[in-house]
Amino acid sequence: MTAPASADRPDDRPAGGPAGGPADRSVTDAGAAPTGLLRRHRDFRMLWVGETANKYGSAVTGLALPLIAVSTLHASTLQVALLGAAGWLPWLLIGLPAGVWVDRLRCRPIMLVSTAASLLLYATVPLAALAGALTLWHLLAVALLAGAAGVFFQTAYTAYLPQLLDPADQSEGNAKLHGSASAAGIAGLGSGGLIAQLAGPVNGLLANTATFLLSLWCTVRIGHREPVRSERPRRALRQEIGEGLRLLASDVWFRTFALFGAASNLVLTGYQSLLVVFLIREVGVSEGTVGLLVAAASTGGIVGAAVARRIAARLGTSRAMLVLELALPALTVLIPLTGRGAGLAWYLVGGFGASCGVVAGNVIKATFQQRYCPPELLGRLSASSAVLNFGSIPLGALLAGALGTQLGVRPAMWLMTVGVPLAALILWCSPMRHVRDLPTERRAPVGGSAALPPVAMRAATGGTVGKGGAPGKDGAAADKGGAVGKGRVAGKGRVAEKGAAAGGGVCALDAG
Structure with a gap:
């Protein structure tokens, strides 16, 4: 099988990119416009x-x-x-x-x-x-x-x-x-x-x-x-x-x-x-x-x-x-x-x-x-x-x-x-x-303790994040990038505002 052109090679990635990771980037050279x-x-x-x-x-x-x-x-x-x-x-x-x-x-x-x-x-x-x-x-x-x-x-x-x-x-x-x-x-x-x-x-x-x-x-x-799957204990x-x-x-x-x-x-x-x-x-x-x-x-x-x-x-x-x-x-x-x-x-x-x-x-x-x-x-x-x-x-x-x-x-x-x-x-x-956008990050590990609620961000376009780590006006979960507040829990089915955290790490699906 003949080698593909340089831009198409699976191993072409930015310097320092992880081995076995995704093959190509949106921009091939610094400052270059992205191609299809x-x-x-x-x-x-x-x-x-x-x-x-x-x-x-x-x-x-x-x-x-x-x-x-x-x-x-x-x-x-x-x-x-x-x-x-x-x-x-x-x-x-x-x-x-x-x-x-x-x-x-x-x-x-x-x-x-x-x-x-x-x-x-x-x-x-x-x-x-x-x-x-x-x-x-x-x-x-x-x-x-x-x-x-x-x-x-x-x-x-x-x-x-x-x-x-x-x-x-x-x-x-x-x-x-x-x-x-x-x-x-x-x-x-x-x-x-x-x-x-x-x-x-x-x-x-x-x-x-x-x-x-x-x-x-x-x-x-x-x-x-694909990279070799990491060895982990084989469970039932x-x-x-x-x-x-x-x-x-x-x-x-x-x-x-x-x-x-x-x-x-x-x-x-x-x-x-x-x-x-x-x-x-x-x-x-x-x-x-x-x-x-x-x-x-x-x-x-x-x-x-x-x-x-x-x-x-x-x-x-x-x-x-x-x-x-x-x-x-x-x-x-x-x-x-x-x-x-x-x-x-x-x-x-x-x-x-x-x-x-x-x-x-x-x-x-x-x-x-x-x-x-x-x-x-x-x-x-x-x-x-x-x-x-x-x-x-x-x-x-x-x-x-x-x-x-x-x-x-x-x-x-x-x-x-x-x-x-x-x-x-x-x-x-x-x-x-x-909420305006679906979350893009799940912060709580499976089976782990409850963590902060997922950050709702613009999944399709990579919406901006406000100061303090919470979504800004495009994220719409917290007001103007306010920090997540301690002990303040959003009401049932509601979105946290002005830094309030949603209860239990995620919003609950209302019964009925």
Whole structure:
């Protein structure tokens, strides 16, 4: 493998930089203007291309599997919902131990093995169809096993990105990754629907062969090598799982995001698992039109990734989360109004709003988690959060399938979409509406004594800190940089003012 250009080498870092740390800085030379992350950071560029290819193939698969079930195997509404649930069930089964194993091992080899496993699993579907042996049980097994590979990949990937990028680059990196994922999803959904209409839905899975191979090649080409994990006493799996769960349960910010993610994914997946059946059987559109409609609505994700940092800089990261996750996804209530002709606009508006809000919120949340979580616990925290966030997905699919069978598809769509803005009320009832910005530093060690509350700072733009160590006017937790006062505790759910400390180190999530 030829050596990359000097500016792209993984080992290029400022003098005195830590060995094994992030590869590149925002400014390459003293006084030089910062360049784009994709141009100056070769390893991130490889990760970005590989992930974009991976997301494209996954989008084709996500549309192709239910289309195969509906059009080729003539599956019922409940069976299609079961297929959607199977891909996410592994998060409930192996999500927690996967987090421990990711923290024990290096992330990049886990990503490589997971991608290779997904490639082989999806390749069995067109082969079985060619042999005339494809069944619904085969599709369910592929979805379940590929979902298990995805558990390890997603957990390792979440823990790997902060090792690759400096903190100053993480917000831009997350925005680019989420934006390209949305664009790849649009291309995958659109082309997958057209392939299904022209050549049959089974052939749509053939795209995965090339995309997963490209993802594997790009991951292999990443030059950054993770530092050797520090030797620490190997404890029982249950103890290490418990450490991640305690971090999630004891911190109000992690807890709020996890509860919101679980509730939101329950209803979002509920209506999405019925979407193909709804559009084909209730609205009466063709398979190709389904792909085009979903792709058009998904352009909201590109817009959301593009504007997330700007909205966070203007409103503050906490307020931006409320706007993006509460106001925009509420447009999903328009989706059940979808009909033929001009009535398709209801789906486009509702789907666009949901996609825009969810992706933009994910950019802000991912950057917050990477900065706020102790690095040695990031794998376990990601897995613990994902068990709640993704564990509710199969439940949502099963619930929607049962409701669709008992009440009909359109009434079930109404129940699921109305739940989207209701789930976002979890954020509104949390400390998020009392502060301008999410914290960027967690001062209390896990299992340690209570320390000062986290400093709320501008996570997306690095807002200024006032004199005395407390946030200034841009930080908004303490007035004009006043010092933290002794013994003065903020009221329930309130933000400390003029130097008062929040009780217990963090604000509590109000009951009810």
